[in-house]
Amino acid sequence: MANTISGTLITRNYTDFRGVDFTDEEVSLMRSPDSLNMWKDYKKLGKSIETRPKMRLFKEYDNTIFGLFFYKVGTNEMLIVHSGTKLYKEQEGIKEELYTGMKPAKSYSFVYNNILYIKDGINYLKYDGETLSSAEEDAFVPTTTISRSPNGGGTTYQDINMLSPYRRNSFVGDGESRDYHLDTTGLDVGENTVTVTINDVLMVEGTDFSVNRETGVVTFNSIPPKPLTDGQDNVFITFKKTVDGYADRIKKCTLLTVFDNRVFFSGNQDYPNVVWHSSLNDPSYCSDLDYYNEGLDLSPVKSMVAGNNALWVFKEPSQANTTVFYHNPTIDSTYGKVYPSSHSSISTGCIATGINFNDDIVFFSDRGMEAINGDVTTEQVLAHRSSLVDSKLVTEEKYKDMILEEYAGYLLVIIENKVYLADSRAMFTNGDHNEYEWFYWELEEKITITKVKDGVLYLGTEKGIFVLDDVSNEREVESYWITPLDEFKYPHYQKTTNKRGSVTDIKGNNITISTKLNNSEFTEIVTHNQINGYVVNRIKKKKWKSIQLKFSSNLPFELRSTTLEAYVGGYIKR
DSSP: OOOSSTTOEEEEEEOSOOEEOOSSSOOOTTEESEEESEEOOTTSSSSOEEEOOEEEEEEEOSSOEEEEEEEEETTEEEEEEEETTEEEEEETTEEEEEEEOOOSSOOEEEEETTEEEEEOSSOEEEEOSSOEEETTTTOOOOEEEEEEBTTBOOEEOSOOBTTOSEEEEEEOOOSSOSEEEOSOOOOOOSTTSEEEEETTEEOOBTTTEEEETTTTEEEESSOOOOOSSTTOOOEEEEEEOOOTTHHHHHHTOOEEEEETTEEEEEOOTTSTTEEEEOBTTBTTOOBTTOEEEOSSSOOOEEEEEEETTEEEEEEOOOTTOOOEEEEOOEEETTTEEEOOEEEOSOOOOOSSOEEEETTEEEEEETTEEEEEESOTTSOOEEEEOOTTTHHHHTTOTTGGGOEEEEETTEEEEEETTEEEEEEEEEEEEETTEEEEEEEEEEOSSOOSEEEEETTEEEEEOSSEEEEEEEOOTTOOOOEEEEOOOBOTTOTTEEEEEEEEEEEEEEEESSEEEEEEETTOOOEEEEEEOSEEEEEEEOOOOOSBSOEEEEEEESSOEEEEEEEEEEEEEEEOOO
16 A cells, blocks of 8 residues: 655644653643743743843852841831841941841741841841841730739739740739739749839839749738729739740741731741741740640641641651641630641642742642642642653752742742742643643752842842843853654654755844754754844754754843644655
């Protein structure tokens, strides 16, 4: 029977580019099995891909950047930089050292009531634009007991604040007693560790009263009178009682997130599976009762993510198979608003970190990016999101130390100088779930911290702070896009390219187009300079089974589309 296929002209259009595909499976014509430093800039119209921006030095520092915080007080805007073991303020070109003694590790921050709070794993600092202090210095002092009689009793009111060694008891004077018994014993020794007011008049220790710190009894030289209003507290005693390790429970935390107007803390290596939170409207008030054990095992918490009306807590894999927990705000008749811990139906653990990416709650397991499907009132299931890049992503040496940042509609998964970009605007259906399209970059420097402000990506490195905003046509960034290994629909037949070669719509300078036949090496076909539009590439190749095109340059270029035609020949001879 005659071969009716021979002589058929096949046209391949490579356009509407989607991203990379690092799997070993057959790759769509819209994706690349190997691309570097290309992306789709959604600020521009069209469906082309182009060279990424280049890093530009913004601020030079002598030590590694571990934190970047933009802080505004009124009309005064400043940059707070955690570099090495120091904290700096930069404002109007002037650099000022604020603090020495920072932990040389990633630090976190948030702004509450116009105050900047900074946490690094050993410090919990606050800054108002002029004065930097520890959050402990003027932390909230709780009134632990109210309506107390001189001999004891009263009503338990507020919990102990782990960040403050001070507490307050308020009494109703009976006009008869000199001795007033506090609600604890073993007070701290030292001057000004006990203060007293009676009917708003400040008393002086040694003159007006004495203190037995061991028994917790305050003895007045003159009997305090009854209150002016019957039953109203009129004797207030503030005292210092330090509980060893209380402040460190919060200060040693390396993770924080804000949820439901409270700050949640975790990552304390001494309490690996514990989450604490501050009280409402005061980040310096952390009750010793406001904590939750995430499961019975001690596998550490790796990330906390707020989203879907819950706080999600992701832990490392464990034999207990309970690694994902969530907290919903609940009103308790005794304790007010609480956040009980519930474990999900998910057993896959988190070995890196997680984030809320455009309302998609994701974390990174040993298999790649996982997402929570289903709300907290139903059974949760995992949906994988990174199949296209897993073969490369999960083998990165520093995979567990990744940095996540949202930028220009992408989730940047940064591992040293490698960047995997999940595209929020482009997803595809893989079986029964959706996955992201991805791009891949290699930056000029290893990244230690990131921050996005006003659409600008700031990158901390060992050399200082860079910004990813150099889009000049002269910037030198190696970039390329390789089309899939294409057999032109007929893998068992030889093909010959049309004598017209291919037509490509490109923009840029010094753009080299190369071809690869049958898994050989790439050979250069042509280099185009100062091009903005369609060019013809004279690709004259015969008797090939498969072909790939490579578009590359060390200068910025944009690839809009390319077309390649070939005639089908006879069977491939073995």
